[in-house]
Amino acid sequence: MELSDLPPVSLPMPWHNQNWTDLHGRLANNQLPHALLLVGGQHTGKSKFALGFSRMLLCSKPDGAHNCGLCHACQLSARGNHGDFLWVQPEESSRTIKIEQIRNVVKFANKTAGFGLRKIIVFSPTDSMNLNAFNALLKVLEEPPTNTYFILVCQRLYGIPQTIRSRGQVVRLVTPDSEACLLWLDQTTGSRQQSEKLLSTAGGMPLLAKQIFNADGAGELVAARQNLSEFLRGEFTMAETATAWSDIELGVFLEQLARELQRQLEAPTAAQLRSRQGRGVFQLLDETARILRAVHSGANPGRQLALEALLLQVRRELGTDPHGDKIRARRGAIEL
Ligand SMILES: [Zn+2]
Numbered sequence: 053m054e055l056s057d058l059p060p061v062s063l064p065m066p067w068h069n070q071n072w073t074d075l076h077g078r079l080a081n082n083q084l085p086h087a088l089l090l091v092g093g094q095h096t097g098k099s100k101f102a103l104g105f106s107r108m109l110l111c112s113k114p115d116g117a118h119n120c121g122l123c124h125a126c127q128l129s130a131r132g133n134h135g136d137f138l139w140v141q142p143e144e145s146s147r148t149i150k151i152e153q154i155r156n157v158v159k160f161a162n163k164t165a166g167f168g169l170r171k172i173i174v175f176s177p178t179d180s181m182n183l184n185a186f187n188a189l190l191k192v193l194e195e196p197p198t199n200t201y202f203i204l205v206c207q208r209l210y211g212i213p214q215t216i217r218s219r220g221q222v223v224r225l226v227t228p229d230s231e232a233c234l235l236w237l238d239q240t241t242g243s244r245q246q247s248e249k250l251l252s253t254a255g256g257m258p259l260l261a262k263q264i265f266n267a268d269g270a271g272e273l274v275a276a277r278q279n280l281s282e283f284l285r286g287e288f289t290m291a292e293t294a295t296a297w298s299d300i301e302l303g304v305f306l307e308q309l310a311r312e313l314q315r316q317l318e319a320p321t322a323a324q325l326r327s328r329q330g331r332g333v334f335q336l337l338d339e340t341a342r343i344l345r346a347v348h349s350g351a352n353p354g355r356q357l358a359l360e361a362l363l364l365q366v367r368r369e370l371g372t373d374p375h376g377d378k379i380r381a382r383r384g385a386i387e388l
Contacts, residue, residue: 053099053103053139053141053176055103055132055139056130056131056132056133057130057131057132058103058107058129058130058131058132059121059130060121060122060126060130061115061118061119061120061121061126062100062103062104062107062108062118062119063104063118064097064100064101064104064105065096065097065100065101065228065236065258065259066232066235066236067096067097067226067227067228067232067236068097068101068225068226070226071101071223071224071225071226072101072104072105072117073117074223075088075105075223076108076117079109084201085220085221086196086200086201086202086220087193087196087201087202087203087204087219087220087221088201088202088203088204088220088221088223089178089204089206089209089212089217089220089221089222089223090102090203090204090205090206090223090225091206091207091208091209091222091223091224091225092205092207092224092225092226092227093207093225093227093257094207094257094260094303094348095254095257095258095259095260095263096225096227096228096257096258096259097225097258097259098176098205098207098225099174099176099177099205100259101225102174102176102203102205103139103174104118104119105203106129106137106172106174106201106203107119107126107129107130109169109170109172109201110125110126110129110134110136110137110167110169110170110172111123111125111126111129112124112125112126112167112169125167125169134167135166135167136165136166136167136169136170136171136172137171137172137174138156138157138160138171138172138173138174139173139174139176140153140154140156140157140173140174140175140176141175141176141177142180147180147352148180148181148182148185148352149175149178149180149181149182149185150182150185151182151184151185151188153185154181154185154188154189155188157173157189157192158188158191158192160173161173161192161196161197161200162197165199165200169199170199170200170201171197171199171200171201172200172201172203173200173201173202173203174203174204174205175189175202175203175204175205176205177205177206177207178204178205178206178211178212179206179207179208179210179211179212179352180352183213186212186213186215186216189216190213190215190216190219193216193219193220194219202220204216204220207348207349208348208349209222210349211349211351228258230251230256233251233256233258233261234247234248234251236258237250237251237258237261237262237265240262240265240266241265246265247261250262250264250265253273253274253277254304255303255304255307255308256307257303257304260301260304272299272300273300273304275296276296276297276300276305276308277308279292279293279296279297280293280296280297280305280308280309280312281312283363283366284312284316284366284370286371290360290363290364290367293363294356294359294360294363297359298355298356298359302343302347302353302355302358302359303344303347303348305359306340306343306344306347306362307344309336309340309362309366310337310340310341310344313333313336313337313340314337316333317330317333329369329370329371331369332368332369332370333369333370335365335369336362336365336366336369336370339362339365340362343358343362
């Protein structure tokens with residue numbers, strides 16, 4: 053998440069406007085809970101919501117429901133160095149928020165707000181915290197220091213312990229339908245056709261689609277998709293395919309694998325469906341869906357491990373191994 057070099061005013065995604073208005077209403081009535089759990093789909097803008105709302109809470113004279121973009125507090129938050137704002141995310145090369153980071157949070161929560169207004173602490177993604185970190189956080193949530201607000205961003209409540217949930221209020225952020233995503237993407241691409249293509253490449257996730265459009269990630273993803281379909285025909289090795297996908301989100305890989313497998317079922321004969329290979333495709337689809345569900349519900353399986361285990365299973369079920377029997381099939385389901 054980009055936390056510096058921000059535009060003067062931070063607005064939510066258009067599909068989150070109602071959520072924003074509701075929450076701002078609570079603030080205006082002095083009913084903003086000190087801990088919020090923002091729940092929303094992958095790549096739909098929930099961290100952006102948390103960031104924008106935090107900036108509004110820090111602003112010294114908000115312009116209606118948004119930060120003014122002009123005051124000293126807004127200038128500092130745009131540069132990512134407002135002293136009363138703490139953004140907690142997994143450190144580089146790590147996938148989890150660690151207990152040392154929570155110790156830092158406790159220290160921060162107990163000091164006085166430099167601007168004398170509020171202190172805001174955002175955790176994103178909260179799903180990535182381990183139990184020790186949750187327990188340390190619980191202590192500070194049980195006796196929150198005055199004027200200190202905790203915003204916990206997560207994909208599913210599933211991974212958040214009940215003790216933490218009961219200390220905050222859940223806000224379910226709206227998941228945009230594809231028309232809303234396309235309307236928003238059109239502003240960037242200027243072409244409905246291109247928006248549709250991007251959204252499908254990104255597995256329906258609008259912010260990822262824009263990221264692909266903006267970055268050279270597009271080329272990488274297109275190449276990885278091509279590679280996967282050739283892998284299924286036995287023209288690429290597992291190692292080559294695993295490498296092609298190594299920097300791409302596991303969820304996107306799973307969606308793409310499911311799409312490729314579905315394609316294999318498009319027009320086969322009944323006999324083909326009953327064949328060993330036909331049954332293999334169904335088993336693979338089941339397994340892909342199982343992992344995808346787990347990923348969507350906040351599980352964080354090791355990406356490389358899950359990727360390789362699935363590719364191996366493809367080889368086992370569908371044959372087409374360029375290395376003959378060199379690859380020994382490993383039995384057993386993927387640990388989640
Ligand atoms: Zn301001």
